[in-house]
Amino acid sequence: MDGVRNEGREEERELGELLYANRLANAGDTADFVMEGDGAVTFPQDRMRLESRRDPGEGQAANIVYWCKETFPADIAIRWKFWPVRQPGLCILFFAAAGRNGEDLFDPALSRRTGIYDQYHHGDIDAYHISYFRKSNASERRFQTCNLRKSYGFHLVAQGADPIPGAADCDPPYRMQVLKRGPSIEFSIDELPIFRFADDGKSYGPVLGGGRIGFRQMAPLIAEYSDLEVYRL
Numbered sequence: 368m369d370g371v372r373n374e375g376r377e378e379e380r381e382l383g384e385l386l387y388a389n390r391l392a393n394a395g396d397t398a399d400f401v402m403e404g405d406g407a408v409t410f411p412q413d414r415m416r417l418e419s420r421r422d423p424g425e426g427q428a429a430n431i432v433y434w435c436k437e438t439f440p441a442d443i444a445i446r447w448k449f450w451p452v453r454q455p456g457l458c459i460l461f462f463a464a465a466g467r468n469g470e471d472l473f474d475p476a477l478s479r480r481t482g483i484y485d486q487y488h489h490g491d492i493d494a495y496h497i498s499y500f501r502k503s504n505a506s507e508r509r510f511q512t513c514n515l516r517k518s519y520g521f522h523l524v525a526q527g528a529d530p531i532p533g534a535a536d537c538d539p540p541y542r543m544q545v546l547k548r549g550p551s552i553e554f555s556i557d558e559l560p561i562f563r564f565a566d567d568g569k570s571y572g573p574v575l576g577g578g579r580i581g582f583r584q585m586a587p588l589i590a591e592y593s594d595l596e597v598y599r600l
Contacts (some may be wrong), residue, residue: 388595391592396446403433405419417590431584435595438578438579448593448595449500456586456588458498462497463495463575477491488518493519495546496518515564517575552564
């Protein structure tokens with residue numbers, strides 16, 4: 368474990384300017400966030416709780432994405448704390464999200480998005496997205512992984528074991544971190560490296576640059592988040 372802790376301290380030293388910090392503790396903290404889909408945002412424990420208002424039987428129409436409206440540069444570290452509350456479901460972090468032709472993610476010329484997954488990986492935006500706490504069905508609960516995909520498209524480009532147990536056995540918060548530097552993406556949970564990926568800029572289109580961050584949940588999952596931080600690398 369000493370090696371893991373030392374690696375965590377090395378990453379601390381590599382982080383640059385703090386670009387954004389949000390405790391996600393009350394409604395004022397997310398006043399400028401944008402909800403896509405029919406989602407509820409509450410703060411019963413002084414941290415952001417997300418859940419769908421819809422019956423999960425509605426399928427993709429019941430899922431939600433909640434965007435931070437800040438636009439971030441290409442090389443960043445993203446950190447947040449995560450509490451699973453109720454499963455089944457899964458969580459996704461979108462990052463480097465922008466229109467396919469360089470438009471702002473909220474450009475009115477882009478098609479309307481309502482939480483349906485196809486709109487995010489085969490719509491008119493590009494993004495990287497990491498799925499974690501993937502416990503939406505029996506097969507995912509049997510063999511749990513974290514997946515990195517690149518869109519446009521549904522390209523699975525990296526995968527690693529998910530160390531977070533089911534909600535009943537969790538000991539949160541879990542400290543999540545994404546490092547995006549040039550073509551390199553690294554993901555860790557509680558300083559445990561989950562995967563690394565080097566985007567060659569050819570196989571699935573150019574390396575993605577700056578953009579926005581969004582939290583996605585699949586119904587009926589309920590989860591909480593706090594202490595979102597973004598650093599320049």
